[in-house]
Amino acid sequence: MASKLAPHCLKPTSDARLLVEAGCRLVKLVNDFGSAAEYLALRPDLTLIGRGYCDYTLLQQLESGDSPEQAAARFVRDQRERYYALNPLIKIWEGHNEPSFGGPNESGALARMEWYGRFEAERLRLLTGLGLRGVIGNFSTGYPEVGPRETRMWEAFLPALAAARDLNGLLGLHEYSAPWVWWLTGNYQEANCPHRRLQPGWREENIGDVGWLTLRYRQVYRYALAPRDLDTVPLVITELGCDAVGHNCPGTPSGAWKDLAGYWDSYDGARDQIDYWRKPRDARDARDTERYYAEQLIWYDREIQKDAYVLGATIFTFGSDNSTWERYNVAGTRVTQYLATHIRQTSGEPTLPLPPTRPVEPPPPPQPSTSRGQPREQYSRIYVLLPPTAVDPAWVEAVADATWRERHFTIGASADDAGIGNLHARMVVIINPQGWGVNPPIDQWFAKNYPGVVYVSLRANSPAELKNILLNTPLPAPIIARPSPPQAPTGLPREPYERTYILLNPGLSDPDWVKALARATWARRVTIGGSSDDAGIGDLTARRIIAINPGEGWGGDLLSWFEQYYPGVSVESVEGETPNEVAQKVRSVLAL
Incomplete structure (x- = not known):
């Protein structure tokens, strides 16, 4: 099927352009939107998502005493002046990045998530009034809690999810893992580390086609959204890659992909999801850590291709505006060349259509107008x-x-x-x-x-x-x-x-x-x-x-x-x- 991988751009790069030329269908631009016209000229049907920086945090807004609706109005007003009005080619915008309120058992966490759900719902309504769309959520890796019997934080977020369904919005999630992109999916679990296998009574743990970090989105849709008829909300993985996440086997590192190259060189790939790293060192195409990272991302691409509701996944990052992000940067490496080849080779393949939106039940016949029981004034x-x-x-x-x-x-x-x-x-x-x-x-x-x-x-x-x-x-x-x-x-x-x-x-x-x-x-x-x-x-x-x-x-x-x-x-x-x-x-x- 056609690739769903895409660049996450902190600044314009020739590498991101290379993926657009190869046929990628989505690009995310952060704070620098000068390449929007260039990319759309190359691919007029390209989906562009924008995120603008903000001078205040979501937590500051939450603690200001403003209602969620007031806070959303301020955010959209400020972002409109600073970004929306100056970048009319971008029609889809994110809000605050990686909000976190603690776990569902922490005091006040559910109330804060409910506040955020109303904030995001109102932000979508305001964007709709401007002729724009929004990506809600954009939660960090592994957050909020979700599982077969744990959906409380997602229930608190329902106002935003319902608004996304009704107002053509999207859900954004971040997914990272390490030391491989597939770590903590399927049977790649901490319970199966080599030292655990030696313990009496050990049994392999396998969680199937989902993950706790990457492929976690399947748990969100399966357990939180589908039972509430919200699984038609399109999903974008708005950040994807390797990062320090924890829960590793002893002796294995966790970090950005450039931090892992040394470990990968010493690793035999015997239990990998892919064949590439298992090749002997004297193979004609000697093992290349940059290709290895690309192959991990391509494995992830093959997984998200199975889920029609996933629009795409943007790889963090192409270009860097901060030395902190240089360890994640794929621009200027062979990673982008391998990805471009993969995207080009799959561009002519079909892709699953988005699931149809559930038909809205026709409204009941109009009721005769009556003044009975009308409020004397609007109140809360x-x-x-x-x-x-x-x-x-x-x-x-x-x-x-x-x-x-x-x-x-x-x-x-x-x-x-x-x-x-x-x-x-x-x-x-x-x-x-x-x-x-x-x-x-x-x-x-x-x-x-x-x-x-x-x-x-x-x-x-x-x-x-x-x-x-x-x-x-x-x-x-x-x-x-x-x-x-x-x-x-x-x-x-x-x-x-x-x-x-x-x-x-x-x-x-x-x-x-x-x-x-x-x-x-x-x-x-x-x-x-x-x-x-x-x-x-x-x-x-x-x-x-x-x-x-x-x-x-x-x-x-x-x-x-x-x-x-x-x-x-x-x-x-x-x-x-x-x-x-x-x-x-x-x-x-x-x-x-």
Whole structure:
């Protein structure tokens, strides 16, 4: 099949041009875009990807206090002035390079990844508005964690992946290994090192057609993307090569390819994936470490050719703008000559077509326009959604204990309540998303029934663990509410239903009020919160509100307020001096 190898260019070089002339289909340019016109003149159908340097890091943006949407707007504005406007031939742009937030078990890591997922989703939307496309992610080698039973970081990144699917974006990953490109794929594992083979009971470890560093992308698509119908998002390996990665056998080095030449010279190649290095030293074409590196890259090319969703892999690097990268530089070496020959020889071969995008279900027939349940103004809503498996009110108590004194979230178990409302800014904090099953997963359910909802997920094995997570993991800032309503009404209920909302007045800041109400009513799974707008919003046939001590805390007549802004709601008042007294009265109102 046609080669998918491509140059990663830190500066223009004749070697990169050589690959374009040979027929490569992709080039990545970093910070120096002067060769774009030259390369496109040679190959008009060439795909160009650009990455511009930035004066601030993603971590600085994350810690600035800006919402992801604000941070993305700043990034795109700055990059547009500095790069996009000056380089119109480049239509696809990367964002921040190699973001890292720690592992899924580290405090705050999932929340930071969710923030980044929203950042990248917004960046794609802004690029689309400029007539451009984006590459999301660009994660470093071996990151984020992924495996058959480990996809939490990727779940947190779902907003960006869904945006890439819907907005013609791409996913970028970096893949390096050493002392060979295939190390930690298949049976090239640390457990199979020679000294391990001598240990009693040793059994060979083989992980099949995937890898932990290179070919790791197959785990990402197989375990994280495909189950969520996101495996049609095209992939670019935006950096490829040898680098210091660790997990080597004793006595074998790890580093850039030029660091490995001495070791390769002393190595017999007996267990290689390729035949080249096994040739005797007196062979007519004596062993050449530069060709050996090229042959390793060609092995990788043969692997990615098997996966239609992989657009290409850019080899780091062609040319260097920093002495640090000289150990990786292939420009001026025979590596590029061997690669050009390979690309030329395969240029006439077919390539697998990209997987078709999954057909979008036709929208439901338009609903007659109605003003019922329209928000009095655009605002940011956050709904903490508990799964059907959370039968114990202790789950609600955990949320209340951890959050109620600071933020009076709406808490409930109704995914419909979480999604309805003609609002731009609807965020759902999904507790234990696996509790909603997989037919479909809850993220796909929202995408189908309440498009535009932004969600973050938290996993906990018990109410106590959930409380601890909420106390130690700051929840994302609310999405910025745009002042004008959506052009097309959104958040319409998927079907008519009746909602009951227990509304606590703003003065009831002690979580004991929520906890007592949960113990009394959770058998009915009634939504509980402190937002009068959440209580009134939604084009529903019945909106029932049980208002707790409505004469306190609102500074006015609550019933008149609802009549003015949310006509048609049914408001019942419950008065009481203690949480338990009120809870028992509400229980009677609900006939529990």
